[in-house]
Structures are given as structure tokens and as C-alpha cells.
Amino acid sequence: MSPDEKWLAAAIELAVRNVGEGGGPFSAMIVTEGTLVSTGCNRVTRDNDPTAHAEVVAIRAACRARGDFSLAGATLYASCEPCPLCLAAALWARVDRVAYAADRHDAARGGFDDREFYDLFARDWATWTMTVEALAAPNSAEPFDAWLANPDRVEY
Amino acid sequence: MSPDEKWLAAAIELAVRNVGEGGGPFSAMIVTEGTLVSTGCNRVTRDNDPTAHAEVVAIRAACRARGDFSLAGATLYASCEPCPLCLAAALWARVDRVAYAADRHDAARGGFDDREFYDLFARDWATWTMTVEALAAPNSAEPFDAWLANPDRVEY
Numbered sequence: 001m002s003p004d005e006k007w008l009a010a011a012i013e014l015a016v017r018n019v020g021e022g023g024g025p026f027s028a029m030i031v032t033e034g035t036l037v038s039t040g041c042n043r044v045t046r047d048n049d050p051t052a053h054a055e056v057v058a059i060r061a062a063c064r065a066r067g068d069f070s071l072a073g074a075t076l077y078a079s080c081e082p083c084p085l086c087l088a089a090a091l092w093a094r095v096d097r098v099a100y101a102a103d104r105h106d107a108a109r110g111g112f113d114d115r116e117f118y119d120l121f122a123r124d125w126a127t128w129t130m131t132v133e134a135l136a137a138p139n140s141a142e143p144f145d146a147w148l149a150n151p152d153r154v155e156y
Numbered sequence: 157m158s159p160d161e162k163w164l165a166a167a168i169e170l171a172v173r174n175v176g177e178g179g180g181p182f183s184a185m186i187v188t189e190g191t192l193v194s195t196g197c198n199r200v201t202r203d204n205d206p207t208a209h210a211e212v213v214a215i216r217a218a219c220r221a222r223g224d225f226s227l228a229g230a231t232l233y234a235s236c237e238p239c240p241l242c243l244a245a246a247l248w249a250r251v252d253r254v255a256y257a258a259d260r261h262d263a264a265r266g267g268f269d270d271r272e273f274y275d276l277f278a279r280d281w282a283t284w285t286m287t288v289e290a291l292a293a294p295n296s297a298e299p300f301d302a303w304l305a306n307p308d309r310v311e312y
């Protein structure tokens with residue numbers, strides 16, 4: 001077994017186990033230089049947190065463990081293709097690499113909206129059921145003015 | 157002032173204040189039937205959590221307050237256009253509506269990658285710096301098989 005195969009097999013096993021514990025069928029792991037930093041399982045319904053996807057949970061745990069908001073150099077292994085939420089989380093976490101096993105079509109078979117949400121992202125927001133609208137606000141630039149004027153700001 | 161204007165002005169004010177407290181220049185609020193359910197501010201660098209965007213923080217807090225993983229019927233107000241992470245979180249949280257003030261170009265002026273990540277989402281993953289790859293795993297379907305075989309599963 002290659003390291004990739006080993007980590008993905010472990011993630012898949014963890015995802016199966018998570019179903020038995022009342023979670024969703026998803027698991028993820030953060031690995032740096034061959035070492036496991038964190039694991040995460042889907043806890044959306046158990047924790048009443050729609051953002052508690054496996055990858056998000058694993059990223060948050062790895063950042064806590066490393067005391068860093070960047071996971072540069074890390075690989076995110078996921079039992080299933082990350083949804084847009086999780087892929088964006090991986091981008092913001094600056095991981096080097098995402099590797100996954102099952103895909104959005106497998107997730108759709110399980111009744112999950114990952115594929116639908118990718119389809120939405122490829123379409124104009126005006127076509128969505130969820131309304132997304134920009135509203136004029138006279139002082140909308142003020143937070144960024146305050147940010148740029150703050151010499152102690154920590155960029156990410 | 158319309159209710160929309162009032163909530164966005166409050167979110168913008170909160171975002172400005174958050175900069176003074178060492179956070180990023182973003183804030184969000186969850187409102188249902190004219191009532192504030194939760195607020196959230198960007199805490200990425202303060203909390204070492206790359207997913208602690210204002211909208212994600214507000215969504216998590218609102219779900220905790222309501223004891224529910226769905227925010228159907230709610231509006232998410234954001235001082236700035238939600239990035240792909242936050243827009244996907246809004247979709248998963250099933251909010252009815254997202255209304256925002258500043259946009260991705262304002263965020264880019266502040267040095268944030270929201271616009272860049274939207275551009276990435278519109279391009280083939282093969283062109284990204286972050287590697288995203290599907291790997292064959294013989295048992296990749298097992299988590300979904302276990303899920304569908306679980307009569308107690310809670311769908312979302």
C-alpha cells in the first residue's frame with residue numbers, strides 16, 4: 001500500500017465507523033510529512049452545526065494542534081470529494097494538496113447535496129432558490145479602511 | 157432606514173469594531189422574523205481557525221442558539237460579500253436569503269483572497285496551485301452503503 005492508499009483507507013474506515021456513531025458518512029485527515037495531525041468526522045446533525053463537515057472539523061483540529069491558521073505543507077485526505085464549503089476551507093487553510101476517494105455522485109446517492117451545490121456554483125446566483133443580493137450601504141468600505149489603517153493587522 | 161439597511165449598518169459597525177479587537181474586517185448576523193439570532197466576526201488569526209469567517213461563526217452560533225442544524229427562514233446579513241466558504245455554508249444552513257454590503261473587490265483591496273477564490277472555482281482544478289486529486293480506493297462506497305443501511309440516519 002502506498003501512503004496515499006493507507007491514509008484514504010483509514011479515512012474510509014473512520015467514515016464507516018462515524019455512521020455507526022450517528023454521524024454522516026464522511027471523514028477526513030490532515031497529514032504533514034507522513035504524520036497524522038488530525039482527523040475529522042461529519043457531525044452536522046449530531047452537533048447541530050451545518051459547517052461541521054469532516055474536512056472542516058479536521059482543518060480546525062489541525063490548526064488548534066499546530067497553533068497556526070495556516071496548514072501550508074499539509075495534505076487533506078477525504079473519504080469523499082470535498083464539497084464547495086470544504087474545498088474553500090482547504091484553500092483558506094493553504095493546504096498543499098487534497099486527495100479524495102468517493103466523489104460527488106457517490107454523495108448524491110447517499111442523499112447529499114454536494115453535486116447540486118457544485119452545479120449552483122457554476123450558475124448565476126440569480127437562478128438560485130436561496131436569494132443572494134448586494135445592497136447599497138453608504139459606509140460599506142469602513143471596515144476595510146479601518147483594517148488597512150491598523151498597523152497591527154495580521155494578514156492571512 | 158429599512159430593516160435591511162439597519163441590519164447591514166449594524167454589521168458594518170461590528171466589523172469596524174472587530175478590527176480594533178484584532179479580528180478581520182468582516183461581520184455577519186443571522187436574523188429571523190425581524191429578530192437577531194446571532195452575530196459573528198472574523199476570528200481567523202485570533203483563534204487560529206481558517207474557517208472562522210464571520211458568516212460561519214454567525215451560522216454556528218445561530219444553530220447552537222436554535223438547537224437546529226437548519227436555519228430555514230433566516231436571513232444572513234454580511235458586511236461583505238460571502239466568499240465561497242461562507243456562501244456554501246449558507247447553502248448548507250438552508251438560509252432563505254443572503255444580503256451583503258461590500259463586495260469581493262473591496263475585500264481584495266484589503267488583501268483578502270475572496271475574489272481570487274471565486275476565480276479559482278470558475279476554473280478547472282487542474283489549473284490550481286493547490287493539488288486536488290481523486291484517487292481510486294476499492295472500498296470508497298462503503299461509508300454510503302453503511303449510511304443507506306442505517307434506518308436511524310438523520311438526513312440534512
